[in-house]
Amino acid sequence: MMEDLRPALRAENVSRTFTTGAGDVNACTDISIQVHAGELLVVRGKSGSGKTTLLNILGGLDRPTSGGVWIGDQDLTALNDNKLAEVRRGRIGYVFQTFGLIPVLSAAENIEVPLRIRGTDPAERETMVAEMLDLVGLADHAAQRPYELSGGQQQRVGLARALVGEPDILLADEPTGQLDSRTAATMMDLIEELVKAKGIAAVVSTHDPLLVARAHNVVDLHDGRLVEQETRRGRHASDTE
Numbered sequence: 001m002m003e004d005l006r007p008a009l010r011a012e013n014v015s016r017t018f019t020t021g022a023g024d025v026n027a028c029t030d031i032s033i034q035v036h037a038g039e040l041l042v043v044r045g046k047s048g049s050g051k052t053t054l055l056n057i058l059g060g061l062d063r064p065t066s067g068g069v070w071i072g073d074q075d076l077t078a079l080n081d082n083k084l085a086e087v088r089r090g091r092i093g094y095v096f097q098t099f100g101l102i103p104v105l106s107a108a109e110n111i112e113v114p115l116r117i118r119g120t121d122p123a124e125r126e127t128m129v130a131e132m133l134d135l136v137g138l139a140d141h142a143a144q145r146p147y148e149l150s151g152g153q154q155q156r157v158g159l160a161r162a163l164v165g166e167p168d169i170l171l172a173d174e175p176t177g178q179l180d181s182r183t184a185a186t187m188m189d190l191i192e193e194l195v196k197a198k199g200i201a202a203v204v205s206t207h208d209p210l211l212v213a214r215a216h217n218v219v220d221l222h223d224g225r226l227v228e229q230e231t232r233r234g235r236h237a238s239d240t241e
Contacts, residue, residue: 006072007034008201009058009169014067016053016224027053028224030067035201035217037168040192042212043205045221051205052173054221058203059092059171060084071169089118093162093200095172099154101146101161107153108133108142111161118165132160136190152183156190163194170195170202176211188214 016028028050035041043051056062058069060076069076071091076084088094101110108129115125133139136156146154155175162170175191176184188211195202204211212218220228 005036007070008037009069009071009203010034011054011058011069012067014054014057014064014069016050016057016062017065026224028057028064031221031224031226032067033203033219033226033229035203037199037201038196039216040195040202040204040214042215042218043203043221044207044212044218045205046207048223049221050224051221053224055171055173055203055205059094059169060088061094089114090165091167092169092171093165093167095155095158095162095170095175097174097177099146099151099158099178101154101157103146106143106145107138107149107157110146110157111164114161114165128164132164135163135194136160150183152179152187155179155183155187159187159190159194163198163200166198168201170200172202172204174205174207176206176208184208185210 010033012032014028014031015026018025018027031054033041043054045051053062057064060069064077071087074087076087079087102113105113111129111132112125115128120128130139133142136159138153138156138160141149141153146157149157159175172191176187179187188208191202191204192214194200206212216231218230219226
């Protein structure tokens with residue numbers, strides 16, 4: 001069987017304009033990118049360059065002013081809000097810079113949230129959560145609440161929650177931004193391993209040069225525009241790794 005060369009996620013000429021009292025702000029302008037299954041794409045740029053806005057659009061958390069976003073053959077910009085919510089629940093995992101954990105829930109319960117929303121059978125939920133806790137090295141911390149965990153442990157809970165539903169796409173907004181260098185390196189190893197092992201298409205925004213070095217492809221944003229695109233080691237590039 002021939003390999004499917006279609007990108008798992010692509011954006012074409014995506015722009016996003018916000019209207020403010022001071023006038024229009026162009027957060028993203030005519031950005032086109034693509035990422036395939038098993039690849040890690042890094043979006044790099046200074047604060048205010050449009051990284052978070054782009055990730056929100058790719059993940060269906062925001063809609064572009066113009067342009068389109070596709071997961072496989074599915075055009076996200078053509079979906080109504082209910083259908084878009086279904087896609088987010090079923091096909092996209094999102095890791096937030098500020099962790100985004102629910103304080104009153106344990107690590108296991110936080111990871112379980114997407115499965116509850118989806119209506120997954122309780123016994124299956126328990127198994128899937130246990131597998132993810134083990135995968136991110138937190139099996140012994142299942143009952144602890146976020147305030148009882150370190151920053152690195154909280155971020156791993158966030159990653160496990162994003163991946164527990166086995167999404168096609170992983171989006172991570174500055175996932176190592178609040179971590180010390182050692183913990184950040186562990187987090188980067190984990191993301192890289194999971195992208196490869198599970199065949200996930202991952203888009204990560206970061207300033208971290210060590211994470212950039214692990215990417216298959218890198219795009220640079222400046223004032224909402226894509227100013228440079230670099231292919232490092234993608235499966236669909238000319239390299240033969």
